[in-house]
Amino acid sequence: MVRTTPFFIIGNWKSNKTVESAVQWFQDMQTLWRKEPLDMTGVTVILCPSLLHLTTLTSLVKLFKLPLQFGAQDISANLSGAYTGDVSAEMLAPLVEYTLVGHSERRKYHAENETELQKKVDQAAKAGIEPVYCVQDAKMTIPDNCKIAAYEPVWAIGTGKAETAENAGQVAGQLKARHPQITTIIYGGSVTHENVVSYVQTTSLDGVLPGGASLEAQKFYELIRQVAQTIRTPT
Numbered sequence: 001m002v003r004t005t006p007f008f009i010i011g012n013w014k015s016n017k018t019v020e021s022a023v024q025w026f027q028d029m030q031t032l033w034r035k036e037p038l039d040m041t042g043v044t045v046i047l048c049p050s051l052l053h054l055t056t057l058t059s060l061v062k063l064f065k066l067p068l069q070f071g072a073q074d075i076s077a078n079l080s081g082a083y084t085g086d087v088s089a090e091m092l093a094p095l096v097e098y099t100l101v102g103h104s105e106r107r108k109y110h111a112e113n114e115t116e117l118q119k120k121v122d123q124a125a126k127a128g129i130e131p132v133y134c135v136q137d138a139k140m141t142i143p144d145n146c147k148i149a150a151y152e153p154v155w156a157i158g159t160g161k162a163e164t165a166e167n168a169g170q171v172a173g174q175l176k177a178r179h180p181q182i183t184t185i186i187y188g189g190s191v192t193h194e195n196v197v198s199y200v201q202t203t204s205l206d207g208v209l210p211g212g213a214s215l216e217a218q219k220f221y222e223l224i225r226q227v228a229q230t231i232r233t234p235t
Contacts, residue, residue, distance in 0.1 A: 006044040007200060007227055008186050008207025010071060010132065010150075011214025012100065013049045022053045023060065028217035030064040038224060042231045044207075045224060046071045046098050047214070051087050054095045071098035071132065074106060077119035089127035099124050101146075102134045104154050118143050132186070132209075138174035148184040149175060150209050156189025158211060163189055165198035165205070172204040193223040200230040 017025070048071040049057055061068050072095075076086035092099065101124065102117045117133075121143045124131040133146040142149050151171050156163050163171075165187075172185035187199055188209030199205050208227075214220045 003042055003231060005184070005206060006042055007231060008044050008046065008148075008184065009224060009227060010046045010048060010098070010100075010186060010188075010207065010209045011220055012073060012103075012188075012209060012211045013047070013214060014073065014105070014211060015050065016215055017050065017053065019053060019056060022049060022057060025215075025217050026057060026060045026064060026066070029066060029221060032217060032221045033064075033066060036225075038228045039232065040067050040228060043224065043228050045069065048073045048098075048100060051092075054092075058095050069098070070096045071100060072096045072129075073100050073103070075099045075101065075120050075124050075129070075131075077116050077123060079123070089123040089129055093127040093129060096129060098130045098132055098148075100134060100150070101131045104134060104136055104152055104157060108154075114141065121146055134188070135175070138171045138178070142175070142179045142182060144181055146179075147182060148186070149179070149182050150186045150188050151175065152188035152209060158190070160190050162191060162195055163187065165195075165202045168199065169202040169204040172202075172206075176204070191223075193219055193226050196223050196226050197230050200227050 046069045072092050076088045080088040080090045101120045106112045121131045125145050131146050132148045132150055133142050134150045136154050153163050168187040176182050184206040186207030186209050187205055191208045191210040192213045199208050
């Protein structure tokens with residue numbers, strides 16, 4: 001199918017992997033890529049590992065020459081300074097091009113509210129990092145300075161029960177209608193290499209946000225391959 005904008009694949013490792021297993025993932029991905037390089041025309045792949053691993057993995061991407069960009073799973077709402085445990089936008093800017101903001105797990109386990117999330121978006125934007133703003137339904141508000149949003153229904157995250165591409169596409173259309181500044185809507189919630197094609201074929205969706213499917217290099221590579229092949233297939 002023909003797309004005029006890139007299709008995003010944003011892999012979210014969440015709180016998984018030691019440094020050793022993260023490095024092994026990249027070694028495995030390099031092996032797969034050398035065996036069968038993929039035509040990535042029209043596909044943008046972003047990986048969101050733990051902040052702990054970013055320095056190591058950004059070096060490995062360059063060494064292995066893999067077509068991956070990096071995102072953060074979270075970003076501080078504060079400037080650099082006396083905020084113990086925070087990782088500021090200034091610290092992240094040399095390492096990532098994107099950051100997730102407002103993931104449902106952050107909202108649930110860290111009680112993040114809209115005021116705090118707006119501050120995170122502002123900090124990211126000032127540092128030149130593109131925020132990917134996560135919402136759970138079409139009624140949620142998205143900050144004006146966000147261009148990318150992720151629709152991730154809570155009931156679909158990590159459950160193996162994915163939202164249908166048709167329903168996800170309808171929500172994407174509603175979000176774009178309510179927020180004209182949004183250029184990209186991606187879907188997250190039990191996305192796998194087995195169901196990703198249906199989301200690629202839904203024109204109102206611009207990407208996917210897989211979690212568990214990104215943890216194994218083989219499964220993530222297969223998901224990327226499915227997307228790349230579908231985009232190149234005439235409709």
